[in-house]
Amino acid sequence: MSEATPATIERLSRRTGIAPDYIRDRLGPPAPGHGPGPAPALLADEAMIERVLVQETSFFRHAAQWTLLGSLLRDGSTFPARPLQVWSAGCATGEEVWSLAYLLQSLGSGASRILGSDISPTAIRIAARGTYTRLEAMGSFRDLPEFARNAFPRRSGESWSAPASLRSMVRFEVHNLLDPVPAALEGHPADLVFCRNLLIYFTEAATSQALARLAGAMRKGAILVLGAAESMRPTALFEPLEAAGATVWRRTAAAAGTGA
Ligand SMILES: C[S@@+](CC[C@H](N)C(=O)[O-])C[C@H]1O[C@@H](n2cnc3c(N)ncnc32)[C@H](O)[C@@H]1O
Known part of the structure; x- marks a missing residue:
């Protein structure tokens, strides 16, 4: 289940700087029946941000x-x-x-x-x-x-x-x-x-x-x-x-x- 409603994506983008389209791709579509509703808790935001981030790296990269x-x-x-x-x-x-x-x-x-x-x-x-x-x-x-x-x-x-x-x-x-x-x-x-x-x-x-x-x-x-x-x-x-x-x-x- 994802909580990636447009409002959530917008909020996460403002918080991280990451483009909304990219966040949408990483989190997938909203769960069926998920309406606008109240904003999910801060903890949920932290967990979603971790899912959005790409941590690809290596020693002496490039x-x-x-x-x-x-x-x-x-x-x-x-x-x-x-x-x-x-x-x-x-x-x-x-x-x-x-x-x-x-x-x-x-x-x-x-x-x-x-x-x-x-x-x-x-x-x-x-x-x-x-x-x-x-x-x-x-x-x-x-x-x-x-x-x-x-x-x-x-x-x-x-x-x-x-x-x-x-x-x-x-x-x-x-x-x-x-x-x-x-x-x-x-x-x-x-x-x-x-x-x-x-x-x-x-x-x-x-x-x-x-x-x-x-x-x-x-x-x-x-x-x-x-x-x-x-x-x-x-x-x-x-x-x-x-x-x-x-x-x-x-x-x-x-x-x-x-x-x-
Ligand atoms: C692809 S990694 C790059 C790692 C390393 N700099 C390299 O080039 O190998 C991108 C990193 O940026 C971090 N990141 C994304 N948004 C950020 C933000 N708003 N502030 C600080 N770090 C952020 C991610 O958590 C991730 O670890």
Whole structure:
């Protein structure tokens, strides 16, 4: 049985930013005989949101972006000061965050701080546990680049648990990207923000609101990484930086509104 009435879909879309058509597809048609009626309880909303979310992710997903990021980190002009303040918004089950921690530590930036956030409490629990098992196919370790191959499980059934040195760099938090920036970033503008494969599900209005939120959390010159298949028009807030077959976005000096 689904409670996906038009009013419910509209409410969930306003809450998450996800487009109504996509929510409708994920939840299926309303149960027969379900009229407009009173709004379902908040708890039901949480459960429905979990059903709508797509938590597809893997370590070092989209190799070209990691190659570009590695060269920006090495050349020093994009990230002149260390340690770095990093935010992975919509980090799902955390593979992206642990990949960032591994890359930064291997480049000598092990004192950096990385915040991983997601709207899903279930995903954040898995992320914070930091233990992943290699599956036969399509698992967390399917995209490992050459430089990381030896550090992560190579055989199906083997597990990897984040070591203490990476755990000390990372914290996770349940956070809705449409809400004000997490308190952990207040007064600590981010040098690098990942927000990959999330805005593709958003309405246009929610995308603008989310980009304004992200911009508000970043210092001038900071880098925003979107999903490899996601693009945007250059705006007053972000300009493209292209190299090595990937595009990232540099925060301009323009002031960000709340977008709310
Ligand atoms: C497809 S996953 C992307 C994971 C990772 N960034 C990657 O590219 O591999 C999208 C994530 O966005 C999260 N998400 C969706 N709407 C959100 C919102 N309004 N605020 C925060 N996270 C959201 C989902 O829970 C999901 O974990």
